[in-house]
Amino acid sequence: MPEDHTVDTGCHDDGANHGHHGYIGNQTGYLRRLKLIEGQARGLQRMVEEEAYCIDILTQVSAMTKALEAVSLGLLSDHMSHCVVAAAREGDEAADEKIAEAMKAITRLVKS
Amino acid sequence: MPEDHTVDTGCHDDGANHGHHGYIGNQTGYLRRLKLIEGQARGLQRMVEEEAYCIDILTQVSAMTKALEAVSLGLLSDHMSHCVVAAAREGDEAADEKIAEAMKAITRLVKS
């Protein structure tokens, strides 16, 4: 992840600039949470295989959805604190672009 | 609404009666979908490890939440068609109990 642009915020979506995204400070935390969520997905398969009661499966799916939602809100918060703030300081055009992009993600979150 | 009460609908939550839950006819389908969701959880870990762009990760989390939501709605539909209908035919008390239980699951779904 070498990076030498003097004012590069790292908030790119080009796949080439790494190492500076908003969530990077919490990378280990997110990995751990996603590993737990992967485990929940495996637990659900076991419940279906063992023919658990429908409502008990639904309860576990809701717990997993909640865990995913918490990851989303965390990522969004990190993104705002880092990339949106950086874009705001870069100028109006950059700010408008990042906010439009963030609003699309928020809309998907709200509707899902 | 005659009902031979020896007929077990299998819609229990006691962990002892298996094989008759509403989703059983689709057991393979649910397992396949949950396996895909497990794969999505692994894909998200890869994205975080490779330091993908925050918004791209959020898009994938939304896709995964949508997939989980579809599983929930499918399980709920199967549960209603099978267990709630069976309870309704069993009597008022059984119906009230199953509907209160289903409403709790629906409320969790709506709020998550």
Place this chain on the structure above:
Amino acid sequence: MPEDHTVDTGCHDDGANHGHHGYIGNQTGYLRRLKLIEGQARGLQRMVEEEAYCIDILTQVSAMTKALEAVSLGLLSDHMSHCVVAAAREGDEAADEKIAEAMKAITRLVKS
């Protein structure tokens, strides 16, 4: 709303059969809650007119959404206890139809 069909559950969508829907026992309660929600909509207009702080308006919109959601869940519960149960007792075809219809309403609720 006189009604003399011997086994009419009243759970129709034809606009002709009134007086037996699931929520009728709570009609006054629902009217009161909807009147409060109407008042919330008026309160929001006042906030916008008086140029209240954006976040304070958002908080009130969330409160109003929560109130609407509670009305939805109440109506759905009444509908299930009354119309879905009646359909289940009527036969498999009636049950399937009412459950498919209820699932569409639940899906809209979950997605909104």
Place this chain on the structure above:
Amino acid sequence: MPEDHTVDTGCHDDGANHGHHGYIGNQTGYLRRLKLIEGQARGLQRMVEEEAYCIDILTQVSAMTKALEAVSLGLLSDHMSHCVVAAAREGDEAADEKIAEAMKAITRLVKS
């Protein structure tokens, strides 16, 4: 990020500074939309009074919830473009504060 600190962004919650909130440019639009939503609340009361079919009422409640959600997302977008951007330019502390506040509103939106 030079910022003349006498410039008031107007993004306050103290009730004293009016006229500069993010949504002010669309004030008439928001009032019109909230008036329509108020009309929907009255329409729902009429439906309950006239004993409309439960599912038809639920469909209208969903439409009203969707309209409210659109107002929320619009207000949030205006707030971000205006108040969050202004706070980002003011400094790290102001940015952190506004983002924490916005995230609380987004979390309420996502959960409702």
